Amino acid sequence: MTRFILRRVGQALIVLLVMSFVIYSLIGLMPGDPIDVMIASNPGATPEVVAHLRAIYGLDQPIMLRYWYWLVAALQGDFGFSRTHSQPVLEVLGPALLQTCKLMFASFILSVLLAFALGVAAALKPGGIIDNIVSLFAFAGISVPVFWLALVMILVFAVQLHWFPASGISTVGDGGFNDYLRHLVMPVTTLALANTGHFTRFVRAAMIETLRMDHVRTARAKGAGEGRIVMIHALRNAMIPVVTVMALSFGSLFSGALITETMFAQPGMGKMIYDAILGNDFNLALTGLLFATLVTLLSNLVADLAYGWLDPRISL
Amino acid sequence: MKFRAALALLLATAGAATAQPKHDTLTIGIAQFPSSLQPDIDPEVVRGYAMGFVIRQITAFDKDWHNTCLLCTELPTLDNGLAKIEDLPGGKKGMAVTIKLKPDLQWGDGQPVTAKDIAFTWKLGSDPSSGFSNGNPWNRATKVDVVDDHTAVLHLDKVRSDYNQWDQILPEHIEGAIVAKDNSAGAYINGTNYNRAPINPGLYDGPFIITSYESGNQIVMEPNPHWSGTKPGFKRIVLRHIENTAALQANLLSGDVDMVAGEGVGLTIDQALSLQKAHPDQFHYEFKPSLTYEHIDLKKENKLLADVRVRRALLMAMDRQTMVDRLFQGKQPVAATWVNPLSPMYDASIPVVKFDLPGAKALLKEAGWTPGSDGVCRNAAGDRLAFELGTTAGNRLRELQEQVLQSNWKNACIEVTLKNEPARTLFGDTLKHRTYTAMEMYGWSSAVTESPFRTLGTSQIPNQANNFGGANYPGFSDAKMDADITAVDGELDPAKQKAIWADMQKLYADQIPVLPLFFRAEPHITPTWLQGYTPTGQGDVSSYWAENWHAG
Numbered sequence: 001m002t003r004f005i006l007r008r009v010g011q012a013l014i015v016l017l018v019m020s021f022v023i024y025s026l027i028g029l030m031p032g033d034p035i036d037v038m039i040a041s042n043p044g045a046t047p048e049v050v051a052h053l054r055a056i057y058g059l060d061q062p063i064m065l066r067y068w069y070w071l072v073a074a075l076q077g078d079f080g081f082s083r084t085h086s087q088p089v090l091e092v093l094g095p096a097l098l099q100t101c102k103l104m105f106a107s108f109i110l111s112v113l114l115a116f117a118l119g120v121a122a123a124l125k126p127g128g129i130i131d132n133i134v135s136l137f138a139f140a141g142i143s144v145p146v147f148w149l150a151l152v153m154i155l156v157f158a159v160q161l162h163w164f165p166a167s168g169i170s171t172v173g174d175g176g177f178n179d180y181l182r183h184l185v186m187p188v189t190t191l192a193l194a195n196t197g198h199f200t201r202f203v204r205a206a207m208i209e210t211l212r213m214d215h216v217r218t219a220r221a222k223g224a225g226e227g228r229i230v231m232i233h234a235l236r237n238a239m240i241p242v243v244t245v246m247a248l249s250f251g252s253l254f255s256g257a258l259i260t261e262t263m264f265a266q267p268g269m270g271k272m273i274y275d276a277i278l279g280n281d282f283n284l285a286l287t288g289l290l291f292a293t294l295v296t297l298l299s300n301l302v303a304d305l306a307y308g309w310l311d312p313r314i315s316l
Numbered sequence: 317m318k319f320r321a322a323l324a325l326l327l328a329t330a331g332a333a334t335a336q337p338k339h340d341t342l343t344i345g346i347a348q349f350p351s352s353l354q355p356d357i358d359p360e361v362v363r364g365y366a367m368g369f370v371i372r373q374i375t376a377f378d379k380d381w382h383n384t385c386l387l388c389t390e391l392p393t394l395d396n397g398l399a400k401i402e403d404l405p406g407g408k409k410g411m412a413v414t415i416k417l418k419p420d421l422q423w424g425d426g427q428p429v430t431a432k433d434i435a436f437t438w439k440l441g442s443d444p445s446s447g448f449s450n451g452n453p454w455n456r457a458t459k460v461d462v463v464d465d466h467t468a469v470l471h472l473d474k475v476r477s478d479y480n481q482w483d484q485i486l487p488e489h490i491e492g493a494i495v496a497k498d499n500s501a502g503a504y505i506n507g508t509n510y511n512r513a514p515i516n517p518g519l520y521d522g523p524f525i526i527t528s529y530e531s532g533n534q535i536v537m538e539p540n541p542h543w544s545g546t547k548p549g550f551k552r553i554v555l556r557h558i559e560n561t562a563a564l565q566a567n568l569l570s571g572d573v574d575m576v577a578g579e580g581v582g583l584t585i586d587q588a589l590s591l592q593k594a595h596p597d598q599f600h601y602e603f604k605p606s607l608t609y610e611h612i613d614l615k616k617e618n619k620l621l622a623d624v625r626v627r628r629a630l631l632m633a634m635d636r637q638t639m640v641d642r643l644f645q646g647k648q649p650v651a652a653t654w655v656n657p658l659s660p661m662y663d664a665s666i667p668v669v670k671f672d673l674p675g676a677k678a679l680l681k682e683a684g685w686t687p688g689s690d691g692v693c694r695n696a697a698g699d700r701l702a703f704e705l706g707t708t709a710g711n712r713l714r715e716l717q718e719q720v721l722q723s724n725w726k727n728a729c730i731e732v733t734l735k736n737e738p739a740r741t742l743f744g745d746t747l748k749h750r751t752y753t754a755m756e757m758y759g760w761s762s763a764v765t766e767s768p769f770r771t772l773g774t775s776q777i778p779n780q781a782n783n784f785g786g787a788n789y790p791g792f793s794d795a796k797m798d799a800d801i802t803a804v805d806g807e808l809d810p811a812k813q814k815a816i817w818a819d820m821q822k823l824y825a826d827q828i829p830v831l832p833l834f835f836r837a838e839p840h841i842t843p844t845w846l847q848g849y850t851p852t853g854q855g856d857v858s859s860y861w862a863e864n865w866h867a868g
Contacts, residue, residue, distance in 0.1 A: 032744010035358075046770070047785030049449045053358065054783075056447045056502040085531045086352035086511035092531060151562055158570040166572040167563060172341065172528070172536050172554050265558045265567075267533040275532070278740070279351070 005301070012297040016290055020074075021067065023289050024282060028063035033280050035059065057083060070283065080283035084276060089283045092272065093291070099169065100268035103257060106184065107191035108250060114196045119203025120230060126208055134200060141197025150190045150263035157186060167265035187264040191257060195249065202245050206238035213237070240307060247303030248296070339845060339867035341552040345564045345573035348581045349532050349557040354510040355484045356441060356450040361761075361857075362581040366555055367484070368859030369537050370424075370520040373452075374415060374434075374482035376856035377764045381658055383481060386860065387429070387521070389416045392480045394808060399479055401808075402471070410458075411472040413479050419466055422542035423487050424517030424525040431468035435460045436488035438470065445501040451763055451855065452481045475806045477813060478765065490518045523548045523863035533557055549848065549866025561587055568841065569595070578604060578840035579857045585644055586713060588839030600842045603647040604851040607764065608836040609654050610714075612705070612757045613747075614829060616791035620701060621754060625683040627828040631669050632676035633728035639720045640834055643713065651832035653821045654771070658853065659764060661817040666825045676728045685729070693729035702731040703754035706746065709736035714757055717833070747789045748778055756789065759836060764854050768820065769801045772829070792829035 035053050054060045058069075070080060079089040122134035158166035164186050165171070171179050210216065211234050219233045258270035269288060276285035350363035355371060372386040385391050392398035398414040421429035440446050441454030448454065456478075457470040472479060494507045509516055514529040523543045528536035535555040539548045556573055558564040561583050567573045568591075576582035583591070585603070592601045614621050614630075621627055636650045652668040655661055685693035685701050693701035705722070707714040715736065722732045732755075737746060746752050760771065770776050774793040776786035797820060804816040824830075840851045840858070847868035851858050 030744075031741045032748060036740075036744040036748055047776070047782040048444075049453075050785040051783050052444045053447055053449060056445070056505060058502075081506050084351045086354070086505070086508075087531065095530070096532075147560075147562075151566065154563060154566040154570070158572065159566055162570065166567040166570045167558050168534065168556060168572070172343075172534070172552065262560045263563045265533065265556065265563070267530065267557075271559075272532065 004304075008297075008301050008304070012294065012301075015297060016293060019293050020071065020286060020290055023286050024067045024070070025063065027277060027280065027282055027285055028066075030280065033057075033059045066282070070286070074287075079287045082276070082281055082284040084279040084281040084284065089287050092284060093269075093287060096267055096269050096272045096288075097291070099266060100257065100261075100270070102184065103187055103191065103260070103266060103268055104250075106188045107195065108246075110188060110192040111195040111199055112246065114192065115199030115203050116235075118196070119200045120207055120235065122200070122204045123207030123211060124230070131204075134204070138197040138200040138204075141193050141195075142201070143197075144194075146190065146194050146259045147263055149193060150186075150260060153186045153190055154263070169266060187260050187266055190264075191260050194260075198249070199242070199246065202242050203238070206241050207234060210234040210238040243303050243306050247299040247306075250295070250299045340550065341554060342550045342575070342846070342865065343554040343556055343573045345558050345567055345576045346555055346581050347557075347559055347561055347564055347583070349559075352511050353514050353526070353529070354505070354508045356448045356486075357505055357508075358447070358449055359451065361579055361855075364855060365577055365579050365581055365857045365859050366535055368522070368857050369524045369553060369862045370522040370526055370540075371484050372522050372860065373484050373856070375480060376860050377852065377854055378856070378861075379850045379852045381660060381764050381852075381854060383764075387417055387421060387485065389418055401475060404473075409475050411475055411479050413457075413470045413472060414463075415468050415470065415482065417466040417468075418544075420544040421521060422544065423489075424520045424540045424542060426542050427487065427489050427518060428465065429485060429487075429521050430465045431462045432465075433485045433488050434468040434470075435462050436492060437484070437486045440486065440491070440495055440504065443499065445499065446495075446504045447502070450483045451766075452478065452483045454483075475808060477805055477807055479808075481763075481765075485521070487518055487521075490516060524553060543863070546863040548863045553862070565591060568599070575599075575842040575846065576839075578602070578838035578851050580606070580608065580836070580838060583839055583841065584713060585647065585837055585839050588841060589645055589647070591841065598844075600844050600846070602840040602842070602851055603837040604840060604853040605647075605649050605656065605658065605835045606838045606853040607656055607659075607762055607855070609651060609656070609760045609762070610648075610717075610757070610833040610836055611651070611654070611760065612755050612831040612833065613752075613790045614831065615750065615752055615754055615756075616793070616829070618703070618754045620699065620703070623683050624826075624828060625679050626685070626701070627831075628669075629676040629679040629683070629728060630725065630730065631828060631831055632672045632679065633730065634721055634724050634831065635671040636833060637671065639717060643716060643720075644834075644837070647837040648834040649837075650834050653824045653832060654760070654762070654768060654830070655817070655821055656835050656853075661765060661814060663814075663818040663821045665818070666821045669825075671724075673727055680729065687729040691726070691729060692731045700731060701729060702733070704735045704752070705732050705755040705757065706735045706737060706742065706752055707757040708739045708742055710738065718757065748784050750778060750789060750791060755831075757833070761855070764856075767801050767804050768797075768824075769805065772797055772820075772824070773801055774798050790829045792827075794823065794827065797823050 035050055058066055073080060082089050082092045085092045118134045118137065122131040125131060154166045157163045165183050169183050216229060216233050219229050257268060258274050260266070261268045261271040269292070273285060273288040276288060346362060348362040350360060350366050352363065353367065355363065355367045374387045375383055375391060376386050378384050383391060390396060390398060392413045392415065400412045402410050402412045404410040415434060417429060417431060423429060438454045438457055438460045441448040456472050456476060458473045459471040461469040463469060490509050494509065495504060498507065509519055515526050517525040517540070520526065520540060523540055523545060524537035525540045526535060527538045534557060537553045538551065558567055564576060564583060565587060568576055588601065614627060640646055640648050640650055649657060650668050652666045680693055684695045688694045705718060707718060718734050722734065725732050742756070742758065747756060770787045772788060772792050776788040777791050777793065778784040778786045778789065800816050800820045804813055807813045807816060838851060838853060842849050845867050847866050848864035849858060850861060
């Protein structure tokens with residue numbers, strides 16, 4: 001087990017190194033730099049000033065040289081300075097990561113709970129009324145665009161009903177737990193609904209397959225109750241493919257909540273990375289994307305370890 | 317049971333949403349967020365807006381576009397003796413400009429704002445390694461004499477018409493330590509307290525100070541206890557960043573934000589017009605024509621565009637007024653040149669070229685272009701009168717305008733194909749390296765009395781020599797225009813200034829290096845109870861007078 005973990009950590013480090021090079025090069029391939037856009041809107045941007053600013057931000061250096069400087073500093077724990085936030089990268093990353101964690105964990109747990117409840121209920125009687133209703137809900141969740149869902153939520157619950165605030169993470173001057181909870185309800189629900197559809201379909205499919213297996217039939221023949229059959233004999237076996245899907249989704253949650261964060265003005269990782277890429281903020285974009293990659297790699301490692309726990313026959 | 321308890325808690329917290337204190341706090345929605353709070357480095361419109369509440373320029377153009385004092389007691393002029401022409405070594409002429417600060421100015425920590433702060437700001441701003449790129453550069457002065465606590469004399473390197481336009485002063489007692497510690501290139505940008513400690517009250521000399529700053533999310537401001545001017549009308553002003561403009565509208569309707577900033581950092585004009593149509597009485601709407609000039613650059617090297625008659629025919633075939641009426645309900649004034657009618661330098665004798673399709677066709681015929689069987693004009697050599705028109709992809713309004721113009725020009729036997737690119741590609745490559753073939757449509761911002769040096773000066777044509785740093789993207793080059801620009805930048809007599817400006821506008825209207833479209837109108841959407849709010853339409857934004865805002 002220890003050898004397996006060490007091997008996977010080593011692989012992860014190599015992936016991170018390659019990814020850092022690829023991401024840096026791709027951002028560098030984008031035309032122009034932030035100073036170019038500034039020229040059109042700033043009367044003070046004379047060619048001399050522009051040249052000075054490019055030198056100060058290091059934009060006059062070849063991209064490979066800039067990458068090398070970044071890598072050497074990053075290996076010493078200095079991830080550089082964010083140009084678009086005018087703060088050290090780690091100081092920008094910290095609050096965004098915290099905000100994303102709150103949003104993501106809450107929505108992930110909610111969507112997993114919903115998916116298991118709905119998926120199992122649907123799988124018990126494939127083609128039945130419950131299955132049809134759950135499938136309709138799941139397909140709606142999969143096909144409805146997140147920005148539309150978010151907008152509808154805002155219009156119904158903020159504009160019409162005034163139940164929840166339309167944006168932000170807390171009310172200025174309040175900041176209590178209830179206030180914080182109220183700001184989290186709509187973004188968490190939106191994200192959870194968007195993810196539940198996918199998860200539900202996987203749980204349903206895995207459960208239908210497992211419930212047809214010999215060991216389940218044997219348990220039924222031995223007179224085991226339906227609840228025991230589902231929870232003990234079927235669900236654990238059905239979780240293996242579901243865990244893989246959820247592990248992959250968990251990693252992408254850290255970089256993929258851009259739309260929800262933008263619509264509800266939640267300053268999280270997705271929006272931060274997106275803005276950093278558009279703003280040619282190499283240091284921030286790179287560190288953010290590498291972090292998202294790391295989370296994906298780690299969640300896959302956790303999934304691999306979970307296989308062994310779920311099915312002892314699987315050897316790591 | 318637990319579920320019921322949770323539901324009860326949820327509904328209780330939901331019900332609390334509407335229990336907000338009335339009008340002590342003004343929450344303003346903004347669709348962009350400043351990348352920094354340092355006012356002089358790489359200034360953005362949204363930063364100018366945010367900083368307008370908390371730190372003031374020495375002078376600013378007011379709502380009527382008149383230069384006025386914000387921190388000084390009297391605007392320096394030759395007439396009042398606060399500005400003088402002085403002799404420089406080598407027989408050159410310079411200027412001595414006396415700034416007299418208001419005597420009771422204080423930073424937010426109670427320290428007085430003094431002439432030493434002016435000298436400090438000048439020294440820092442003149443050093444290229446500091447990265448200052450503010451609109452009124454400090455390096456215009458070669459020396460600063462501190463006469464007393466409230467008086468400084470700035471010695472300029474030459475006679476300049478912008479001698480009495482000066483930006484923010486920085487607090488030496490806060491920022492001095494940063495500069496003293498390390499003055500290498502980039503050190504100040506990374507170390508300035510405006511970014512590292514933005515809630516330090518000593519950084520601000522305006523009516524408000526920043527009390528909370530969450531990068532990318534919101535800025536909270538409260539009254540500056542040491543402000544000696546008009547007492548602010550709000551206990552708190554919150555700038556909340558909501559990037560998605562559909563969500564921004566929803567926040568406005570739900571009451572989560574009280575108003576949306578104009579100044580190009582809030583809703584687009586079509587969104588504001590739709591909102592006004594749907595909710596005419598819920599808010600106060602004001603559409604303020606601004607200095608942002610929408611236009612189409614014509615590439616000088618395009619051989620078909622070399623003939624001024626073709627350029628004029630393009631202009632005459634554009635039905636700009638109908639386009640503005642249909643798309644923007646007539647709120648955006650059609651432009652004759654780059655000079656806004658609200659500018660003191662505007663020459664009303666230069667007419668806006670009216671839509672004249674027969675006239676355009678006649679002019680093309682005179683230039684040797686006759687319609688072919690496919691409806692597109694050809695000349696004797698068989699060339700088709702066809703151009704590419706580009707703009708920023710994804711900008712819905714510009715894309716609509718393109719389609720209208722394409723249709724207009726088709727009626728005049730001019731074929732136009734559309735080739736749009738993302739803003740980064742357009743500004744970062746196509747315009748910068750002038751790789752476009754014929755026409756590019758975009759907006760341009762300038763200062764109230766800024767000469768067209770950057771956009772029409774020959775030296776500003778982007779090329780290898782200036783490291784592609786210029787902004788004369790059409791490649792316009794005219795000796796008379798260059799001479800006028802040089803003359804107007806050094807002319808102090810207002811009457812002579814106006815005559816030179818008139819000459820430049822005439823040259824522009826005659827030679828048509830650019831097809832003028834219109835001046836963008838800024839949609840300001842404010843609560844009906846807000847009083848004292850005055851949009852300016854130019855770079856010195858409404859927040860420079862935020863102490864006058866109050867609930868009525």
